[in-house]
Amino acid sequence: MKKILRLLWSFIRCSLLLAPCSFLWAQEHSYAPSDIENGRGLYQANCLGCHGDDGDQVEGVRFTSGRFRRASSDEDLIRLIREGIPNTLMIPKTNLSYGDTRAIVAFVRSLPTGGGMARDDREVRIGDAARGEALFFSNETLCSECHGVNGGGNLVSPDLGNIGAIRTPGALEEAILEPLAEVRAGQRMYQVMDLEGRVTVGLLLNQDTHSVQLLTEDQRLRAYMKQDLGSHGFIPSPMPSYLDVLSDNEVADLVAYMISLKGEQ
Numbered sequence: 001m002k003k004i005l006r007l008l009w010s011f012i013r014c015s016l017l018l019a020p021c022s023f024l025w026a027q028e029h030s031y032a033p034s035d036i037e038n039g040r041g042l043y044q045a046n047c048l049g050c051h052g053d054d055g056d057q058v059e060g061v062r063f064t065s066g067r068f069r070r071a072s073s074d075e076d077l078i079r080l081i082r083e084g085i086p087n088t089l090m091i092p093k094t095n096l097s098y099g100d101t102r103a104i105v106a107f108v109r110s111l112p113t114g115g116g117m118a119r120d121d122r123e124v125r126i127g128d129a130a131r132g133e134a135l136f137f138s139n140e141t142l143c144s145e146c147h148g149v150n151g152g153g154n155l156v157s158p159d160l161g162n163i164g165a166i167r168t169p170g171a172l173e174e175a176i177l178e179p180l181a182e183v184r185a186g187q188r189m190y191q192v193m194d195l196e197g198r199v200t201v202g203l204l205l206n207q208d209t210h211s212v213q214l215l216t217e218d219q220r221l222r223a224y225m226k227q228d229l230g231s232h233g234f235i236p237s238p239m240p241s242y243l244d245v246l247s248d249n250e251v252a253d254l255v256a257y258m259i260s261l262k263g264e265q
């Protein structure tokens with residue numbers, strides 16, 4: 001009886017939004033599919049840029065392990081995400097509502113443990129890594145003009161120093177042939193134009209209803225109030241397609257080279 005009363009009380013508290021809905025967390029590991037789906041989108045927009053699409057790109061943090069150093073319950077995770085971790089890049093996510101944060105936690109908790117988020121069964125030809133490396137740094141491709149490999153390149157193109165550890169061969173091949181097919185959330189280019197018509201292009205770091213923050217090619221962090229802008233929006237990736245530029249063998253060599261890039265050891 002007491003238990004029922006307690007449950008009833010937490011239900012009332014929850015529907016009045018007086019306090020966290022603790023009864024919802026009694027069964028911590030069962031989530032509505034719609035929450036998980038919402039969470040996936042929110043994760044892509046807010047977390048993927050740093051944590052990566054296998055949830056393992058931040059050192060020491062691996063979402064698929066199901067274990068966290070600083071959190072055990074879902075409530076802990078929600079608090080951590082909303083409050084951030086002081087003095088780290090994990091800044092408070094003040095733009096996310098309680099419900100949004102809960103959806104992200106549902107998504108993170110539902111990731112397959114021990115494995116990647118998605119299997120990739122595409123068949124890919126893998127050539128010669130040494131030839132691929134030469135090609136990567138050649139004037140024929142200009143890959144290295146944009147991409148650094150553990151440093152170098154320009155700031156708005158992803159560094160590929162660890163790309164072999166975080167992407168499948170299929171994704172690497174696709175990135176060369178069809179760069180627009182999949183542009184990762186943390187790598188999307190954004191353009192703002194102020195009221196005087198001055199245009200700035202950069203990597204979108206963050207945006208909310210009122211403001212937008214870019215990392216520009218001159219390596220500066222810039223914030224704009226949307227009300228001060230004439231226009232703003234995403235623009236296509238500056239990466240060209242190499243579909244009709246490189247032979248199949250050359251693409252296979254580049255893929256081999258990128259697979260070999262697994263971070264500085």
Ligand code: HEC
Pocket residue numbers: 043046047048049050051058060061062067068069070071077080081085088089090091093104108
């Ligand atoms: C700008 C980069 C960045 C973004 C964006 C980011 N994080 Fe983090 N996150 C980090 C870093 C770095 C750490 C590790 C901090 C440390 O321990 O030094 C971290 C740590 C965490 C941890 C703690 C893991 C543990 O083992 O305790 C969780 C959980 C987490 N992030 C979830 C998220 C979620 C969910 C989002 C999206 C809402 C997100 N992060 C967005 C950089 C980021």
Ligand code: HEC
Pocket residue numbers: 136141142143144145146147156157158163167171172175176179180182183184187188237238239240242254258
């Ligand atoms: C003009 C600049 C530019 C050039 C040249 C360029 N890239 Fe890119 N590349 C980018 C940008 C920006 C992105 C991120 C947006 C996107 O995915 O298209 C990217 C994305 C990628 C990705 C996906 C990264 C990820 O995290 O999944 C790979 C792989 C890649 N490039 C490889 C190459 C290779 C190999 C070459 C040369 C054959 C090349 N790029 C040439 C700018 C460039």
